[in-house]
Amino acid sequence: MNLLAFATPYRKFLAVAALVAFASLASAGAASAGVVLSQSSIENNYVGPIDLTITGLGSVGQSVVIEEFFDANANGTIDSADLLVRKFNVTDGVVTSIAGQRNLNIPGDEDGVADQQIKTRLLYSPGEIVGRIPGQYIFRVAAASGPVFTPFTAILVVTQHNYGGSGISGQVTGGSPQLGSIVLFVTGSGGGKEIVAITGTDATGNYSLNLPPGNYQAIGVKAGFVQNLATAPVVTVASGIFSTNQTVTLTASQRTIAGTVRDAGSLPLVVGVPGLALQGSASNSGFVAITFTDANGNFLLDATAEPWKLQGAEVEIAQHGFVGFKSTEPSSGSVTGFNIDLPRVTSLIYGSVKTPASVPVPFIDISSNTNGLPNYKTAAVSDANGNYTLGVTIGAWQVQARAPGFLVQQQTVVVNNNATAVLQDLVAHPITAHLRGQIRDNLNQPVPNLPIIAVDPTLNGNNGINSFATSDASGNFDLGVYGGGGAISKTWQLQVLITNNGPQNYVGTSPTFAVVDNVDQNNITYLVYIVTAHLRGKVLDETNAPIGNIAIFAGTNNGAINTGSNVDAGGNFDIPLFAGNWQLGLSNIFGLGLIPQDYSITVVNNVDQNGLVFRALHGTATISGTVKSTTNVAIGGVNVFGSATNGGNTYSSSATTDAGGSYSLPVFSSTWTVGVDSNGLATQGYQPVASQSAFVPSGTVILNFVAAQSFSGWRSQNFTPAELADPLKSGPLADPDGDGIVNLVEFALHLNPKLPDAQNLPSAGTASGFVTLTYRRLVGASTVQYIVQESLALSGAFSPATVNSETILSDDGTVQTVRANVSMPVGPGAQKFLRLNVISSGP
Numbered sequence: 001m002n003l004l005a006f007a008t009p010y011r012k013f014l015a016v017a018a019l020v021a022f023a024s025l026a027s028a029g030a031a032s033a034g035v036v037l038s039q040s041s042i043e044n045n046y047v048g049p050i051d052l053t054i055t056g057l058g059s060v061g062q063s064v065v066i067e068e069f070f071d072a073n074a075n076g077t078i079d080s081a082d083l084l085v086r087k088f089n090v091t092d093g094v095v096t097s098i099a100g101q102r103n104l105n106i107p108g109d110e111d112g113v114a115d116q117q118i119k120t121r122l123l124y125s126p127g128e129i130v131g132r133i134p135g136q137y138i139f140r141v142a143a144a145s146g147p148v149f150t151p152f153t154a155i156l157v158v159t160q161h162n163y164g165g166s167g168i169s170g171q172v173t174g175g176s177p178q179l180g181s182i183v184l185f186v187t188g189s190g191g192g193k194e195i196v197a198i199t200g201t202d203a204t205g206n207y208s209l210n211l212p213p214g215n216y217q218a219i220g221v222k223a224g225f226v227q228n229l230a231t232a233p234v235v236t237v238a239s240g241i242f243s244t245n246q247t248v249t250l251t252a253s254q255r256t257i258a259g260t261v262r263d264a265g266s267l268p269l270v271v272g273v274p275g276l277a278l279q280g281s282a283s284n285s286g287f288v289a290i291t292f293t294d295a296n297g298n299f300l301l302d303a304t305a306e307p308w309k310l311q312g313a314e315v316e317i318a319q320h321g322f323v324g325f326k327s328t329e330p331s332s333g334s335v336t337g338f339n340i341d342l343p344r345v346t347s348l349i350y351g352s353v354k355t356p357a358s359v360p361v362p363f364i365d366i367s368s369n370t371n372g373l374p375n376y377k378t379a380a381v382s383d384a385n386g387n388y389t390l391g392v393t394i395g396a397w398q399v400q401a402r403a404p405g406f407l408v409q410q411q412t413v414v415v416n417n418n419a420t421a422v423l424q425d426l427v428a429h430p431i432t433a434h435l436r437g438q439i440r441d442n443l444n445q446p447v448p449n450l451p452i453i454a455v456d457p458t459l460n461g462n463n464g465i466n467s468f469a470t471s472d473a474s475g476n477f478d479l480g481v482y483g484g485g486g487a488i489s490k491t492w493q494l495q496v497l498i499t500n501n502g503p504q505n506y507v508g509t510s511p512t513f514a515v516v517d518n519v520d521q522n523n524i525t526y527l528v529y530i531v532t533a534h535l536r537g538k539v540l541d542e543t544n545a546p547i548g549n550i551a552i553f554a555g556t557n558n559g560a561i562n563t564g565s566n567v568d569a570g571g572n573f574d575i576p577l578f579a580g581n582w583q584l585g586l587s588n589i590f591g592l593g594l595i596p597q598d599y600s601i602t603v604v605n606n607v608d609q610n611g612l613v614f615r616a617l618h619g620t621a622t623i624s625g626t627v628k629s630t631t632n633v634a635i636g637g638v639n640v641f642g643s644a645t646n647g648g649n650t651y652s653s654s655a656t657t658d659a660g661g662s663y664s665l666p667v668f669s670s671t672w673t674v675g676v677d678s679n680g681l682a683t684q685g686y687q688p689v690a691s692q693s694a695f696v697p698s699g700t701v702i703l704n705f706v707a708a709q710s711f712s713g714w715r716s717q718n719f720t721p722a723e724l725a726d727p728l729k730s731g732p733l734a735d736p737d738g739d740g741i742v743n744l745v746e747f748a749l750h751l752n753p754k755l756p757d758a759q760n761l762p763s764a765g766t767a768s769g770f771v772t773l774t775y776r777r778l779v780g781a782s783t784v785q786y787i788v789q790e791s792l793a794l795s796g797a798f799s800p801a802t803v804n805s806e807t808i809l810s811d812d813g814t815v816q817t818v819r820a821n822v823s824m825p826v827g828p829g830a831q832k833f834l835r836l837n838v839i840s841s842g843p
Contacts, residue, residue, distance in 0.1 A: 035141060035152045042124075043161040044132035044197065047363045049121050049384060057116040058147025063091040064118060065144040066107075067295075068275070071136040072180065072200070076155065078138050084295060085130055087275040088319060089144050090120050096321070098348045101421035104389045105318040105380050125381040126404055127315075127365040129198050130277065133182065134160045134209070160210045166237050169208035170246035172220045177205025181222040183248055187214060187470060194468075207248075213239040215472045218248045221290045225250035226302055230286035234449060236473060253289070253302030257329050259338035261297045261312060263322070272297015273320050273342060276312050283307040283328065305332040310340065314367060314379035318391050321345050323376045328569070343376070345391030346418040351425040353386045353401055353408065360386030361428045364403040368413075370395045370591075375549045394418060396591030403428050407482065409465045414591065429465070431480035432517040435492065437524025439475045441506065446475030447528055450506060451497035454479045457512065458491070458683050459637070463656065468497065477526070483517035486721055490515050494526055495562065504576045505531050507563040529561070531576040532605040537612025538571040539586070541594075546571025547616055550589050554582040557600075573614070579605040584614055585652075593619040593666040598643070598650040617651060619666025621696045625704040626661045627676055629686065630779045630814045634661030635707060638680035644670035671695045676705050682843055685713020687783045708780035712843040714747045718754065732840070748784050748838040749776045750815040762836045770804065770821035773834040777816055783842025788820045791833045798835060 038051040054064060068086035069078050088107055093114030096106040110119045124131075131137065135158060142151040172181040181201045187194050196216065199209040217234050219227050227250055235246050257280065263271040276293040280301045289302045301310065307330045317324040322342035329338050349368065353361045366388045367379040376395070382388045390399065394415050401408040406428035413424045435454060439447040454467040469477045484490040492515055496508030506528040513521060535554065539547045552573045553564030564587070565573045575584075584599040596616045601609070623642060627635045640663040641654040653672075655663045665674065675691035682688075686707035694701050709717070711732065719730040729736050732744040739756035746753045751760055762775035777786045790801035801822045809817040825832040 035154055037154060040155075041157040041159060044134055044158050045161045046124050046132075047126055049123055049363075051110075051119060051121050053117065053119045054141055054152070055117040057092055057118070058143070058149060060116055061092050061094075061114045062116070062146035063089055063144040065089050065142050066120070067140045067142075068131070069138045069140070070130070070133065071138045071155070074136050076136070076138070078140060078153075082138065083292060084275045085277070085292060086316070087295065090118050091145075092116060092118050098345075099419055099421040101348050101350050101389065103321075103345070103348060103391060104383060104387065105315070105391055106321055107319065121383075123363055123381045123383060125363045125365045127195075127381075127402075129184075129195050132158055133198050133200050134158050135200065163210050163212045165240045165242060166213050167208070167210040167242045168216070168218070168235060168237060168246050169206070169242065169244050170218070170248060171205050172201050172207065172222070172248045172250065173205065174220075174222070174225050174250035174252065177201075178220070178222050178225070178250060179203050179205050181205065181207075181220050181248075181250070183207050183209070184219040184221065185209065185211060185216040186219060187216060211237050213237050215470070218246060219288070220248040220250045222250060223291070223300075224253055224302060226253050226282075226287045226289045226304060227251070228286050229288060234473070251287070254305045255303050255332070255334040257301045257303050257308060257310070257334070257338050258336045259299060259340065261293050261299065261340045261342065263344070264341035265344045267341070270297075273312075273317070273322065276316055276320075278310055278312050280308045280310045283309055303329075307331070311377070312340070312342075314377050315365075315381065317342060318345070318378050318380060321391065323378045323391060323393055325374055325376045343393060345378075346393050347391075347415050348421040349390040349392055349397060349399060349413050349415065349424055350421055351388065351423050353382050353388060353403070353426045353428050355406075355428055355430060360384075361403050361406060362386055364401055364406075364428075366390065366399065366401045366426070368392065368397045368399045370397055399424055399426070401426055401428070405431055405480075407431060407465050407467055407480070409459070410463055412463055412591075429482050431467075432482045433480075433515050434520045434522075435479045435481055435494070435513055435515070435524060436520065436522045437477060437526055439471045439477060439526045439528060442527065442529045447471060447506060448473045448475055450475075450528070452477050452479065452508070452526065453495050453497050454481050454492045455495060456491070457493040457510075458680065463637075467492075481515050483515045483519070485517065487516060487725055488721070494524075496528060504563070504565075507531060507561060507577055509561050529578050532578045533576075533603050534608045535573075535575040535577065535582075535584075535601065535603070535612055536608065536610045537573060537614060539567050539573060539614045539616055540571060541615070542617045547594065548572075550592070550594075551587045552584060552614060553587055554584050554601075557581050557583060577603055579603050586614075586616060589616075595619055595651045595653045595666060595668065598652055615649065617646065617668055619653070620668050621666075621698050622700040623653075623665040623667050623672060623674055623694070623696060623703055624700055625663060625702050627657050627663065627689075627705045627707065628661045630706055630708050632813075634659065635681070635684060635686060636661055638684065639677040640665065640674065640705075641677065642667060642672045642674040644668070644672045646670060667696050669697055674703050676707070681707050682710060682712070685710050685716055687781060687842055689780065689782065706780055708778050708782070710783065710843055711744065711747050711840060715743070718752075744840055745838055748778065748781070748786070748840070750778060751776075764834050766824075767819070767821070769824060771824055771832050771834060772819050772821055773836060774809070774817065774819045775836050777818055779811070779814055779816055783840055785837075785839040785841070786818075787837040787839065788822065789835050789837050790822060791835075792825065792831065794833050798833075798837075801834065
């Protein structure tokens with residue numbers, strides 16, 4: 001569950017149930033029935049599996065129901081004071097699969113054999129929270145089908161991990177001390193919030209929790225109250241110091257929202273989803289609240305007198321076989337019968353999470369969401385081998401993961417059919433370096449509590465890599481990143497994280513940093529600008545219908561500064577910025593077939609502009625093709641973009657090539673100019689390619705692009721990393737093979753820089769009344785010029801020759817052999833000398 005509706009959807013609210021051998025009671029039809037579990041006590045930072053084995057069932061294939069309760073009064077029995085936080089069924093010998101792929105989210109009998117016993121494996125990831133409240137949990141196993149037996153009960157004890165003596169204590173109040181409250185400790189701000197730990201209060205409303213050093217916001221939860229994030233206290237925990245007297249103040253709720261979380265596929269028969277954490281957040285203010293569904297899926301959520309958004313814990317929803325999504329309750333008074341209908345999982349996305357060295361990354365949180373309407377969400381936990389499955393429906397899903405100590409690239413996965421399983425492996429890059437510094441505004445003041453991210457600027461937003469941090473009370477930040485391996489650098493770009501949780505008061509710049517593994521960069525000053533104006537309006541399509549649940553951004557004309565806003569379900573946006581010239585665009589529109597207009601606007605300080613209309617048209621046709629090298633190697637991960645006009649406005653469409661070099665642009669009927677991102681090509685060692693134009697009436701038009709290798713790409717192919725670091729061996733004017741041909745000319749003539757091959761240099765001759773120069777040139781070499789020059793004296797000045805014609809003697813798709821024909825000299829004893837001048841204008 002992305003608790004508190006924060007942009008990092010990795011911290012789930014419920015714990016995975018862990019059952020421990022505690023008691024085995026007599027049962028009808030199962031005299032030897034009992035429960036054997038792998039652990040009886042864990043610390044509240046435990047990560048890993050816990051196994052529950054139920055033996056001696058009354059019949060083969062019997063089903064049991066497992067419930068988890070937080071034993072609030074610690075009396076060892078289940079009573080009205082205890083909270084149901086988990087409930088699920090398991091059948092002897094049964095696991096859930098789709099298209100032959102096991103759905104790891106739904107608990108099953110791991111031995112896969114109907115033998116009157118059940119073994120269920122439950123996983124704790126870093127995001128497990130509620131089950132980590134220090135204290136006692138009671139688990140109950142009862143018959144769901146077959147012979148009835150007396151329920152077995154078990155107790156799990158959760159103790160606090162010792163972080164060297166550091167932590168926080170205080171009291172929860174709301175007019176008076178609030179016993180029975182829970183307190184969440186989160187890091188970050190706005191969209192960067194993440195739950196780190198949770199605890200409860202004692203009979204006097206006091207709490208105490210060990211925490212690792214860091215900056216935290218304390219958020220209280222109790223029935224009858226809400227918490228204002230804008231005023232929730234922020235405290236710094238220093239190493240070895242236990243902070244005391246930190247008060248958490250709750251606000252009495254103004255209304256309640258009641259309803260049922262239901263199986264949408266069961267209607268009109270109502271089947272509720274039990275033991276599910278629900279989080280609500282006010283649409284127009286910073287208030288939040290949390291509740292749980294009961295055994296029948298019913299809930300009661302405290303709220304303020306304004307519209308509220310509700311969402312459930314995605315991992316627990318997935319364990320019931322559903323996908324989750326946000327629901328908005330628009331009233332201002334108390335409401336009953338507000339039901340949330342969850343769609344059933346129909347397909348799977350599965351794969352592994354491993355490092356570049358193929359080392360599995362176990363027990364981490366994976367999440368996914370769709371960009372369009374409806375906006376579905378799902379989540380999972382990787383197993384001991386790094387494997388995961390996400391239960392999904394048809395659509396385009398953004399798959400992402402958060403692993404402590406790693407950065408994982410987000411991936412877009414398209415599921416086209418029901419009852420399918422789509423493979424998508426994830427690569428987790430170990431953090432090997434840090435970017436540290438201070439955020440300061442344009443008045444040179446430090447900016448505290450501001451979310452900041454480092455991104456890979458070579459990847460688009462749908463398939464990016466992000467590192468998150470939040471500035472402390474003095475504006476300081478620390479971002480974990482990684483280099484390119486060895487001495488090779490990797491470029492990272494800093495940005496302010498755009499959120500939809502409260503006002504955005506700053507607009508960030510986008511500086512880049514070259515990062516090398518194991519080399520930290522400190523004392524960075526990151527500049528942000530104070531917001532002085534807003535652009536407000538709607539995103540509409542060609543029929544004036546609103547387009548919602550996407551994002552809109554504004555960037556300065558030089559691209560150095562970007563800001564933006566989430567677009568709500570009604571298409572409304574509110575972009576904070578400052579004086580200057582700005583260009584607007586859309587993001588998070590993958591798979592929606594939208595083509596946004598190019599929109600420029602001038603902003604003046606302290607002057608808001610309202611009622612704006614940003615137009616995005618739906619595609620009615622397609623431009624498809626490939627981007628490949630001259631040797632037919634697919635070039636994946638580069639942006640392809642097209643532009644056309646409609647109604648006097650220019651519209652732009654873009655896509656990213658897949659691993660096979662293929663792309664597909666949604667377009668409308670018009671003449672389109674299509675090009676490939678030169679920076680993306682250069683990053684992969686290729687030269688720019690020329691744009692192409694085509695009229696697209698309907699259907700699909702094919703435009704393929706062929707890119708020649710660049711000098712930098714040629715160097716990487718022909719020299720070792722050590723040689724690349726030595727300009728005397730791999731530099732443009734170096735001659736490592738000693739044949740008198742420098743590397744730049746070796747590249748341009750498609751020669752081998754490590755083998756003497758002067759025999760392939762240009763050669764002069766005569767043919768059919770012409771002086772000729774025969775030479776080799778690269779096909780599609782946009783950054784290399786081949787200029788035939790002439791002189792009437794060998795010692796004289798050379799100037800560009802007038803080439804009457806040229807003949808291509810051979811062409812293998814990569815290199816051509818060309819004969820240039822130049823007119824004969826005139827007059828007795830006249831002579832003419834030819835030479836080839838090679839000029840490189842690119843890397």
